[in-house]
Amino acid sequence: AGLYPRLVRHAMTGFGSLDVMRFLGCKGLTTGAIHGNFAGQVVSDLKVRPEGVRIKHRVNGNSIKMYDKQGSVLRVEATINEPKDFKVYRPKEGGSADDLAWRTMRRGVADLQRRAKVSQAANERYLDALAEVDAEKPLRELTDGLCCPVKWKGKRARALHPWGQDVAWFEVIGRGELTLNGFRNRDLRQHLFACEPSSPEATRRQSGQVTRRLRLFRAHGLIKKVPHTHRYQLTNKGRAVV
DNA sequence: CGTCAAGATACCGCGGTTAG
DNA sequence: CTAACCGCGGTATCTTGACG
Incomplete structure (x- = not known):
């Protein structure tokens, strides 16, 4: 078809x-x-x-x-x-x-x-x-759209590299247990960072990293924020890509 | 309804790359 | 060679949702 x-x-x-x-x-x-x-x-x-x-x-x-x-x-x-x-x-x-x-x-x-x-x-x-x-x-x-930068909320968001540096993130947000109820910044940190942060400062840094990456994925329309929550869910497009 | 902590955003500066 | 640009990370500050 x-x-x-x-x-x-x-x-x-x-x-x-x-x-x-x-x-x-x-x-x-x-x-x-x-x-x-x-x-x-x-x-x-x-x-x-x-x-x-x-x-x-x-x-x-x-x-x-x-x-x-x-x-x-x-x-x-x-x-x-x-x-x-x-x-x-x-x-x-x-x-x-x-x-x-x-x-x-x-x-x-x-x-x-x-x-x-x-x-x-x-x-x-x-x-x-x-x-x-x-x-x-x-x-x-x-994937064509993903591999070039996009404008989002007036800011520029870089291109994604689904087979390169971003591969780990794609894998994590595609995990079943996370797609079920959506996921939070914290959930991603748990999956992405092997060791527990040693200090409050480290936690903040990791949180910052995750936030930025989430923003990137949002800019590309792969995930969306669920209203009145700090959770995110995969969009249809995101599901298809992951 | 007020407080607090987690999360989001804004701003800055660094290092690397590219256009002129 | 230099200036502009880009992506990135750190962090100060603002926002939001959870909870008492």
Whole structure:
């Protein structure tokens, strides 16, 4: 549900011309650099039709497209109109049968088998790239906002690092016993600091740390203060992230 | 309703990074 | 190189909720 639009969006915005060329098997791309004398044109376009949305990437005359048939079947299709951009391992026409070499693909039926293979490979590369999106995108959307600073109550709050320095905090606020009734500054201190504070001053310092971190999470909308209490609860967003 | 302690906020200064 | 900026931590002060 809602997957296809995401795929389409990523196909349009996420796939660069290099990606498209890679799908269609253009050479010299393993290095990441485009071949100096490449003179072709790479185009991606999007069409909305009664039967669904179709997205098409084109390199010269060859293209790969994806569409949702009746909203139920995802279909990816490669079309080769310019076979000469591909190679076939074959003997010269009319030449001896053991004079094999990579030669230009021809338009006729002779190279049909190779042509199917090339197309299949292009489709597979395309689907692989999409599959990556499928798994990665929803997570991205959730965390993108967190990883950049936000304004809250006129003050700036830094970006979060869910996999870096903030990981311990995420783990603690995600604990079951704390989500049940919400949690207080004190509860977090208990979980986050191994040793009991040795002095009242240490307690104040820890409390300060926790307060600041709570403010940070509030700024990002992960937790909310429950009114008339010193307790906090995870928001839906927070639950999803943790 | 008053008091008190825990918590929240404001302010400052430090160290590190970046833009000019 | 310097100035501005950012994130952070310490702490003084204000706010709030619990409790008698």
